[in-house]
Amino acid sequence: MFSMAPTDAAMYWLGRGTVNDQFLLFAFDRGGVPDVVQELRRRAAAIADLHLAVRTVPGDLDFPRWAPAPIRDDAIVVRPGDDWPACLAAVTALRPLRESSALWRVHVFDAVAGVPRVDGLGRVAVLQISHAVGDGRRVSAIARALFSREPAPFLRDKRVAIDDTRLAALRSGLLIGPNLLRATALGLAAWAAEEPDGGRANVAPTRANVSPEGPRELRTLTVDAASLRVAGRSSTVGVLVGLAEVLPSFLNAPVRDASVELTVAFDDDRDSAARNCFQTVGVGLHADVRDRGLRASLIADEIAAARARVSSAQRAASRRAAESSPAVLVATAARLGSGAPPPASVAGWTVVSPVHRGAADLTLGGGAVRFTAGFPYLSSAHSLTHGVHRIGDTVTVSVNAGGRIADGVDDYIASLASVFAELTQIPTDGP
Structure with missing residues (x-):
């Protein structure tokens, strides 16, 4: 075993x-x-x-x-x-x-x-x-x-x-005490280490940051990957550029607070046996910036800074400290987290999880793959999540909505489709 x-x-x-x-x-x-x-x-x-x-x-x-x-x-x-x-x-x-x-x-x-x-x-x-x-x-x-x-x-x-x-x-x-002491020592050492820029401050929750009680709705929107390369940036950045124009009105929330929690992978512990190597980071959408090319550049800079923080030596040390905790404490924390109340503040209004799934060469029953999608799970902090999945030359934005937020999901996806259609008119060699 x-x-x-x-x-x-x-x-x-x-x-x-x-x-x-x-x-x-x-x-x-x-x-x-x-x-x-x-x-x-x-x-x-x-x-x-x-x-x-x-x-x-x-x-x-x-x-x-x-x-x-x-x-x-x-x-x-x-x-x-x-x-x-x-x-x-x-x-x-x-x-x-x-x-x-x-x-x-x-x-x-x-x-x-x-x-x-x-x-x-x-x-x-x-x-x-x-x-x-x-x-x-x-x-x-x-x-x-x-x-x-x-x-x-x-x-x-x-x-x-x-x-x-x-x-x-x-x-x-018998080892709970020694393991707890070790985790504490590692945690204090990580806390004392030099921390890179801490990133964005949390923002006030919206109507999407509540428990997703009630019906659940899934929607997908598949587009050509090239149409999302705003100012030469990645398709993930292009999706976030579009979300910046749709989320504030959909959530009836301040434009200045527009932000998402983006899942970011890390590879600092290459010898680790962990199968889950990611964190979520807050990324501002700069929805108050009208120029989409400039907005794309600002979002890309935030993502790059977030990746640097996640992969920093201090964050890696913090993860090692957490992994040293006794199993019973990890189990207790995980179970308490599943029933946590809605948060007083959030790093982002919604979760966005991007994954590139490779070339479009998959087959099933003799049929070729046309697109792929995924639906990040809902939690007491997020009743609206987004998947951004690319395969070959297509990108699919998937929306997972639960509870009251699910009622307007069709209007939401239609608004997003309209914005994406306009993004194709932006030159790909911008700033």
């Missing part, structure tokens, strides 16, 4: 109290192979990350273990097709993985009408996977292996010293 890294264990424990499953959606042409179950099971058989189960330690006194497991009989489910809106609605109704103790499942919606960028009927595959298995980059690599002949991600999990979970609990219980 192998031990879960602390960050991955925290994601697992968080998922016990809230739904933090990841949903990776891939839209394909409907090829000539009617039954894709055997094709997917054959590909899954070669992916080690899809042969995992979780074995917990009594009292959460040590981190859970990864244990080998066969592919479940219900791992791949084919569902009858309908139309595209019904397909998205069906995704919102999928049962959380924790209800069956599964770590992943593929849902194939066959013969779906009206799929964007698909002529005729399409085939939609949704990989539902536990966040403990990996962050957006890792699970995207798993998906690429599942829908192509690419090699699967390499496993770096650390083998546990004690296989017997009861003995592990006893040993870890």
